Amino acid sequence: MREITVENKLKYLYALQQIDTQLQEVQELKGDLPAIIADLSAKVDELKAKIKELNTFIKQGKIDRDNADLEIIELAEKIEKYKSQQLQVKSNKQYDALTKEIETAEQKSEKLEKEMEILEGKIQVAKTDLDTFNAELSEVSGELDERQKELRELNKEHEKEELKLQHEREKIRVRVDKRDLERYELILKAKGGKAVVPIKRGACGGCFNRVPPQKILEIRQNSRLYVCEHCGRILVSDEIVEKSLALT
Ligand SMILES: [Zn+2]
Structure with a gap:
């Protein structure tokens, strides 16, 4: 050589x-556009993940609430049954046993009601957050689209020049x-x-x-x-x- x-x-x-x-x-000439686009893309991904998480939580919350509602109805039916049985019992012992069953069912029902109240509150908060994030997502997505369009136009404008320069660079580079x-x-x-x-x-x-x-x-x-x-x-x-x- x-x-x-x-x-x-x-x-x-x-x-x-x-x-x-x-x-x-x-x-x-492209300035901060590529960095801005990367930031906006990351923000979109982050918001989508949060929205998915909230939707899952709300969906599961509704299922839990429906199950609890059913259980509360069943408990109420049981309580009614025990009360009618109380009218027919012969001994105090049997009567007291049913009273205890009623109390247990009532406590369980109250506990479920309270839990459902808390869950309902959480679902409401999640729904408000969901609205906020959805609004933010549409805003950020819109800006991302716009910036990407800007960059595409700039790229198109300078594509030929860049390719020519890259080609020239390669020709020189191999000689160094x-x-x-x-x-x-x-x-x-x-x-x-x-x-x-x-x-x-x-x-x-x-x-x-x-x-x-x-x-x-x-x-x-x-x-x-x-x-x-x-x-x-x-x-x-x-x-x-x-x-x-x-x-x-
Ligand atoms: Zn010097």
Whole structure:
């Protein structure tokens, strides 16, 4: 494999930077939309889960209440039966036994009534919450639809440009050494999307700190990869800038 010259390496890195800057500009046009959409989607999922939970609770609550109602009716019937039996018994012992049965049934019935009152209250609260969440869901869903539509339109508008840039990026990327690429991407991430910068009026084009004249002379030789001693970005000469423009 042919050894890649430092000059070519710098050219490709700067060309990659140019493409990435343009891709960043396209992303910036989309602004916060992707993040907003992710947030809204999460909110929709959360509301749907809450609504499902409430519906399940209300459904089960109704079943429990119907069962309790039946049991209360049955208890009332039992109490009636015991009372009529009391009129027919011969001994006090039998009479007292029935009184005890009646008391037990009455207590059970009262307990159920109380439980049902509490459950009814909970169901009412759940229904109010359900209304609130449903209203919120329709609002959030509406906003999500709108934002997604916005993003789709923006994507459509910039699709061609993005594809072209991605294609160009790929062509350059395959020519860059793997380790250089890793280094480039690390700096790019750490330094707000700017990893390779030209020297402008004796200063680093990234952080604008002065570059010593001796170093500028060395950088102009394009024979070594230099980084800014202040920000760590890769510095390139004007010659590299010009030559790399011909690549893209
Ligand atoms: Zn710098």
